[in-house]
Amino acid sequence: MTTASLAPEWHDSKRYLWPMGAVVIALPLLGWALYALSGWAISWWLAPIFVYGVIPLFDWLIGTDENNPPEARVPTLERERYYRWAVYLAVPIEYLSVVFGAWMFAHGTLAWHEIVGLTISVAMISGVSINTAHELGHKTDTFERWLAKIALGPVAYGHFFVEHNRGHHVRVATPEDPASSRFGENFYEFLPRSMIGSLRSAWALERKRLARQNRSVWSIHNENLQAWAITVVFFGALTVWLGWIVLPFLLVQAFYGATLLEVVNYLEHYGLKRQTRADGSYERCQPQHSWNSNHVVTNIFLYHLQRHSDHHANPTRSYQALRHFSEAPQLPSGYASMILLAYLPPLWFKIMDPKVVAHYRGDMRLANIKPSRHDAVIARYAAQRASGVV
Amino acid sequence: MPFKKWRCVICDYVYDEELGAPNDGIEPGTRWADVPDSWSCPDCGASKADFDMVEID
Numbered sequence: 001m002t003t004a005s006l007a008p009e010w011h012d013s014k015r016y017l018w019p020m021g022a023v024v025i026a027l028p029l030l031g032w033a034l035y036a037l038s039g040w041a042i043s044w045w046l047a048p049i050f051v052y053g054v055i056p057l058f059d060w061l062i063g064t065d066e067n068n069p070p071e072a073r074v075p076t077l078e079r080e081r082y083y084r085w086a087v088y089l090a091v092p093i094e095y096l097s098v099v100f101g102a103w104m105f106a107h108g109t110l111a112w113h114e115i116v117g118l119t120i121s122v123a124m125i126s127g128v129s130i131n132t133a134h135e136l137g138h139k140t141d142t143f144e145r146w147l148a149k150i151a152l153g154p155v156a157y158g159h160f161f162v163e164h165n166r167g168h169h170v171r172v173a174t175p176e177d178p179a180s181s182r183f184g185e186n187f188y189e190f191l192p193r194s195m196i197g198s199l200r201s202a203w204a205l206e207r208k209r210l211a212r213q214n215r216s217v218w219s220i221h222n223e224n225l226q227a228w229a230i231t232v233v234f235f236g237a238l239t240v241w242l243g244w245i246v247l248p249f250l251l252v253q254a255f256y257g258a259t260l261l262e263v264v265n266y267l268e269h270y271g272l273k274r275q276t277r278a279d280g281s282y283e284r285c286q287p288q289h290s291w292n293s294n295h296v297v298t299n300i301f302l303y304h305l306q307r308h309s310d311h312h313a314n315p316t317r318s319y320q321a322l323r324h325f326s327e328a329p330q331l332p333s334g335y336a337s338m339i340l341l342a343y344l345p346p347l348w349f350k351i352m353d354p355k356v357v358a359h360y361r362g363d364m365r366l367a368n369i370k371p372s373r374h375d376a377v378i379a380r381y382a383a384q385r386a387s388g389v390v
Numbered sequence: 391m392p393f394k395k396w397r398c399v400i401c402d403y404v405y406d407e408e409l410g411a412p413n414d415g416i417e418p419g420t421r422w423a424d425v426p427d428s429w430s431c432p433d434c435g436a437s438k439a440d441f442d443m444v445e446i447d
Contacts (some may be wrong), residue, residue: 140399166401169434209402217407277413284432313435315400 010073011280012320013065017300018083022090024050024128024301028097032104044110044117047124055297056337064294068323083320084144087303090132091151097125098154098253105249106242123253126155127260128301135303136163138315149227154236156254157261158208158227159202167201169315173272173289174282175368178264183271183356184370184377186345190266191259263339267291267331271356273368285312287328288359294324295334305309306335329359357381396422396441402435405441 024047031046042049069077077083093337102120105115129151137148137160145161152158163179171177178197181190206224207217215221235250272289274282289311293299299306303319309328310317331338332351360366362385364378392409404410405425410418411432416425422443430437 138400164435165434170401172404205402281413285436314430314437315435316437316440 006377010070012069012077013067014296014300014320015082018086018303018320019089020300021132021303022093023087025090025093025097025125025132027125028101028118031118031121032100041111041114042112042117044121045123046117048117051124051128052340055301056333056340059295059334059337060299062296065296065299066294066326069321074317074321077321078259078318080320083318087132087319088147089137090129091147094125094129094132094154095234096153098122098250101253102238102242102246102249104242104323106245119249119253120256123256124260126253126257129262130155130160130257131264131302132159133160133306134164134305135319137164140316148232149223152227152231154250154254155257155261156228156231156235156251157258158231159199160261161226161227162223163198163202164251165315166205167198169285169312172285172312173269173274174367175273176179177269180267180269180368181266181271182370183353183364183367184191184347184349184373187263187266187342188345189370191232191262194265195258239367260339264335266307266342267335267338269368270352271367271369272329272359273366275366287313287325290328291331292328293331293334293338295337296335302335306331329355361385392421394422395444397444398431398434398436399440399442400436401431403431403433404444 025052027047031043034040034046035043101118104110104118108114108118133148133151136144136151139145149158149161152160168177168179169171171180173180175182178201179192181187185193202224203217206222210217210219210222213221218225220226231254235247238246238250246267268291269289270291272291274285274289276282290308290312292308293306295306304322305311305319307322307324309325310323314322332355341351356367357364362381364381367377369377395407396405397403398405405422407421408418410416410420411425411429412418414429414432416429422441425438427438431440
């Protein structure tokens with residue numbers, strides 16, 4: 001045996017699938033192509049059919065993959081430019097899809113149900129593009145950070161760029177984080193709390209940072225204003241070109257797209273809480289503070305976002321190198337399936353509440369609970385625990 | 391030599407040499423150069439290489 005054969009030999013089984021993340025962003029265009037070929041009106045609904053139907057089905061059929069790259073392979077894997085280009089590609093496709101959607105909305109002479117399908121399709125890809133921006137916005141490279149802001153333009157969610165890194169990552173899985181959902185909180189309660197809380201936090205973070213530089217919050221250096229300006233210019237240009245008629249289309253798709261991010265936020269940390277140390281600070285974010293999934297299909301379309309524990313422990317680690325942790329709590333299926341459950345609170349609570357309770361072995365004092373139900377939840381599970389049910 | 395402060399470029403956490411990071415076993419007064427490379431930002435987990443030096447306020 002030669003020493004060469006002992007070197008870490010590892011191949012990324014998902015390597016050639018990563019560009020699928022950019023292909024999904026082209027779904028409104030692919031829907032149009034399908035319509036041209038088939039004449040089926042349902043083609044305009046291609047993106048929601050894909051995200052809500054095809055991905056959950058294939059997650060179920062194909063299942064999970066717990067394969068991790070060996071640590072020795074990570075440095076070279078991180079440096080491979082191929083993986084970065086696979087992500088960059090999604091940004092121009094996003095703009096093509098939204099511009100196409102706006103033109104089709106204004107001039108496509110579509111029936112009302114086709115208009116609805118088109119608007120939701122464009123909303124889905126705007127929403128999924130927040131995931132593109134997420135992958136780019138965690139990097140320290142100036143080009144990638146600008147590309148992240150550009151990717152957030154069509155969904156009008158530029159403050160995510162600020163809030164996610166400096167707000168959510170710092171306060172994740174604590175009651176102070178607007179983007180960490182609480183046990184007993186349904187998605188429709190979480191949505192406005194997260195949307196408004198994140199916006200306020202992003203503004204406060206930039207105010208504080210700019211004050212350190214003796215600058216006003218209304219400065220050109222405010223990264224919220226920079227990112228929102230991209231939306232204003234983009235929506236403004238489309239309005240000048242296609243008329244006022246496209247504004248409701250743009251606003252509705254942006255809002256719906258943002259709800260797609262928020263429903264993913266909802267399921268990433270549901271009920272999980274970091275404990276406080278003797279000095280009052282929170283313990284570090286660890287694998288047990290995020291919900292994970294190894295379902296292959298969603299992992300490809302979301303750049304391993306579901307390996308969420310490793311992402312929070314190592315936020316600058318690139319997607320291709322993120323690892324599965326066996327000690328991290330696992331969702332019963334991929335994010336694409338779980339968002340359907342999140343839309344239906346009684347089903348969500350039925351499936352997820354026992355998982356949170358099991359995670360804390362019935363000691364719900366350790367969980368992040370909706371304040372109005374806090375005492376009742378603790379009392380209920382303490383009683384069950386005492387009688388040996390949990 | 392006066393103590394210096396270092397700021398995480400990802401989340402704005404400040405490492406103050408004077409205070410150290412006792413929760414991570416880094417004693418007060420530990421110089422940045424003596425903080426192990428394996429240490430990461432206590433707030434967001436960014437690696438030591440992601441910190442920038444900031445002037446003393």
